[in-house]
């Protein structure tokens with residue numbers, strides 16, 4: 068089933084009793100238009116506010132059509148290349164060179180922001196550019212923080228700037244896990260502004276997905292009795308697809324599907340995976356399927372869903388999706404996975420970067436000795452990670468911010484950018 072056939076998200080503010088007049092007008096801002104997990108999240112959230120919302124993207128790409136298909140108007144403002152060149156570990160020089168670009172994007176956001184009640188920045192670059200725009204236009208800003216601000220992922224400079232900027236300009240910070248919240252505070256962020264909203268997935272996508280494991284095996288040349296494992300993450304060194312390939316040494320006959328592509332310039336890693344599989348003589352057991360829109364169908368077809376990140380994962384949508392698919396999940400411990408999986412009860416947690424431990428856990432779940440682990444996992448996922456729960460938690464935070472900053476939707480802006488909101 069294509070994700071585009073996903074039933075629409077409920078329009079969050081049009082519930083009986085609230086009427087349609089007090090819907091906040093939200094401008095969702097993202098620097099990328101590629102479909103990473105944060106952008107898939109954004110498309111569900113923005114859709115829920117589609118009657119009064121719009122999105123502002125710094126580039127064109129698949130996120131634009133996904134949002135437009137869901138009824139969310141999109142403004143694309145092509146950001147100058149200097150902004151794109153700033154990466155997680157960038158030096159002061161490169162960051163300084165991007166300042167003129169930042170100003171241009173901020174001005175463009177400010178011009179658009181005047182017709183909105185709230186700015187929702189869905190990435191760090193979006194938050195950096197939206198901050199001054201929020202101040203100029205007196206529009207409250209919420210930063211949705213999808214990343215762990217730790218030294219594994221970001222330079223010291225990057226963490227310092229991001230947290231200070233957020234403290235200065237953001238009235239609220241939505242975090243996708245307790246781990247993300249702790250890292251934000253540890254890096255200098257003001258924890259009182261944070262609120263937790265776990266990602267949630269529309270369960271119907273998994274209920275409705277029709278799968279034919281035998282046909283998939285035939286198409287890929289995988290024997291009927293071979294274990295079929297799947298990693299469903301973009302190709303990036305920290306997502307650890309190489310660890311899954313190494314684990315094949317300990318899993319004779321098992322086949323591995325690598326679903327996802329190199330989204331943010333990690334093409335060299337894709338090459339590395341291919342040559343590594345060939346060198347280890349497991350090339351015929353590794354299947355690179357590229358980016359797919361039928362994740363529920365594929366997750367239901369495989370025997371085990373693997374999550375193999377080599378450093379702590381901020382949240383990990385693929386884990387809750389595997390749980391919803393009714394397929395056992397083996398995940399790297401650390402960060403979001405520790406909050407999602409109860410080890411041995413709803414999935415298996417293994418140490419990061421340890422192919423032997425990964426293979427052991429896979430062998431264990433393949434024996435079926437964990438009993439009704441998948442049923443428990445599915446019930447847990449439905450109870451804790453539904454799309455409705457996510458939308459409720461996000462909406463609560465946005466309303467708290469609007470109330471705290473004194474903005475009543477459509478009343479015009481009288482916000483105090485950076486004003487504190489309580490975290491409860």
Ligand code: UDP
Nearest residue numbers: 103104105299326327358359362383384385
């Ligand atoms: N995904 C997808 N197609 C692919 C590979 C992955 O739609 O080919 C989706 C996957 O189902 C999940 C998201 O991409 O919803 C990845 O999110 P996650 O939080 O696991 O990791 P991220 O890439 O955001 O760090």
Ligand code: GLC
Nearest residue numbers: 104105213243381382383384
């Ligand atoms: C980011 C994180 C991932 C998380 C996703 C959605 O892409 O890397 O862990 O699940 O955002 O919040």
